[in-house]
Amino acid sequence: MAQKFRRIGVLTSGGDAPGMNAAVRSVVRSAIGRGVEVMAIYGGYRGLIEDDVKMFTERDVSNIIGTGGTAIYSDRCLEFKEEPGMQKAIATCKKYDIDGIVTIGGDGTFRGAMDLTKRGVACIGIPGTIDNDITSTDHSIGFDTAMNTVIEMVDRLRDTCESHARCNVVEVMGRDAGYIALQTGIATGAAAIALKEIPFDEEATIQKMIKMKEQGKRGFIVMVAEGLEGYGPVLRQRIQERTGVESKYACLAHVVRGGNPTLRDRLLASRMGDKAVDMLLAGQSNLVICERKGDIVPLDIHYALTLDRMYKGKLKDGDLDPFTPEQIAAMEEECAAKRAAFSDLYDIANLLSK
Numbered sequence: 095m096a097q098k099f100r101r102i103g104v105l106t107s108g109g110d111a112p113g114m115n116a117a118v119r120s121v122v123r124s125a126i127g128r129g130v131e132v133m134a135i136y137g138g139y140r141g142l143i144e145d146d147v148k149m150f151t152e153r154d155v156s157n158i159i160g161t162g163g164t165a166i167y168s169d170r171c172l173e174f175k176e177e178p179g180m181q182k183a184i185a186t187c188k189k190y191d192i193d194g195i196v197t198i199g200g201d202g203t204f205r206g207a208m209d210l211t212k213r214g215v216a217c218i219g220i221p222g223t224i225d226n227d228i229t230s231t232d233h234s235i236g237f238d239t240a241m242n243t244v245i246e247m248v249d250r251l252r253d254t255c256e257s258h259a260r261c262n263v264v265e266v267m268g269r270d271a272g273y274i275a276l277q278t279g280i281a282t283g284a285a286a287i288a289l290k291e292i293p294f295d296e297e298a299t300i301q302k303m304i305k306m307k308e309q310g311k312r313g314f315i316v317m318v319a320e321g322l323e324g325y326g327p328v329l330r331q332r333i334q335e336r337t338g339v340e341s342k343y344a345c346l347a348h349v350v351r352g353g354n355p356t357l358r359d360r361l362l363a364s365r366m367g368d369k370a371v372d373m374l375l376a377g378q379s380n381l382v383i384c385e386r387k388g389d390i391v392p393l394d395i396h397y398a399l400t401l402d403r404m405y406k407g408k409l410k411d412g413d414l415d416p417f418t419p420e421q422i423a424a425m426e427e428e429c430a431a432k433r434a435a436f437s438d439l440y441d442i443a444n445l446l447s448k
C-alpha cells in the first residue's frame with residue numbers, strides 16, 4: 095500500500111542550472127495541491143545536516159518560475175557522503191517529519207538520494223544540470239537555457255571576428271560531456287568543434303581553415319568543450335600560427351550557468367516536478383524522472399546511474415550484477431543509440447562547416 099505522506103522536502107544540489115527554480119515551484123505547488131506540506135531544504139544536502147529548512151507555502155515560490163540560479167541555494171556537500179553527515183541528515187528529516195524528498199541535480203545528487211532512501215527517507219531525483227550528462231534523460235533542466243546563452247554570446251563574438259578577420263576559440267562548460275559544445279557549435283556555424291567524445295582532427299581543421307580563408311572567409315568560431323582540459327588556449331595558439339588568422343580565446347564558464355530559463359526549461363521543470371510528487375505520493379522512491387522521447391517518465395535510480403556509468407565508460411566490477419541479461423542488453427542498446435546520435439550530429443557539424 096502507498097505510504098501516506100504528510101510532509102515532503104525539496105532540495106537542489108550540485109552545480110545550479112536555470113530552471114531549478116521552476117522545478118522547486120512545481121514540486122511545492124503540486125504537493126500542496128495534493129494536500130501535502132513541503133519544506134524547502136536550503137543549500138542541498140548541507141541544509142539537512144545543518145538543520146536549515148523552512149516550511150514553504152504557495153507564496154514562497156511566487157515569481158521564481160522565470161529566475162535563474164536556485165532560490166533555495168545549492169552545494170556540493172562532501173560531509174553528506176560520510177556516515178556521520180548522513181545520520182545528521184536523517185535526524186533532521188525525523189525532527190520535521192519529512193517522509194520523502196525530491197532532489198534536483200545531477201548524478202552526485204542522485205547517489206545521495208539513493209543513500210537516503212536506503213536509510214528510510216524516500217527520495218526521487220529530477221535531472222537539473224546544464225551539461226545534459228544524465229544518460230537516462232534526453233534533456234536535463236538547464237541545458238536548453240545554457241545553450242541559448244552560448245549562442246547569444248557566440249553570435250556577438252562572431253560579429254567582431256568578422257569585422258577584424260579573426261578567429262575566436264570558445265570554451266564552453268561540460269566537464270564530462272560535450273553536448274553543449276556540439277549543439278551550440280552547429281547552431282553558431284563553428285568551423286570546428288573539439289570535444290572529449292570524438293577524437294579531434296586538429297590538422298584537418300587547420301587545413302580546412304586555410305582553405306576557407308583562401309576562399310575569402312574572414313571570421314571563424316571554433317568551439318571547445320571544457321572536458322578537454324586546457325586545450326582551448328593551446329588550439330588558439332596553433333590556429334594563429336598555422337593559418338595566419340589572428341586568434342582570440344574566450345572561456346564562457348559560469349556565465350552560461352546563470353540567466354532566466356527558456357520556455358523549454360520552464361516547461362520541462364514544471365512537468366518533472368509534478369511527476370516527481372505524483373510518484374512520491376504514490377509510494378514510489380529511488381526513481382529519476384526522465385524525459386524520454388518527449389514523455390516524462392520515472393526510471394529506477396540504480397538503473398539510471400548504471401546506464402550513465404556504462405555510457406561514460408565508468409562501469410566498475412560488479413556494477414551490472416544486479417541486472418538481468420535483458421536489462422543489460424537494453425542499456426547497451428541505449429548507449430549505442432546515444433553514441434550514434436552524437437556522432438551523427440558531429441558529422442552534420444563537419445559537413446556544414448565549410
Ligand code: F6P
Nearest residue numbers: 109223224225267268269320351
Ligand atoms: O556540472 C555542471 C558544471 O557546470 C560543469 O560543466 C562544470 O565543470 C562544473 O559544473 C563547475 O563546477 P563549479 O560550479 O563547482 O565550479
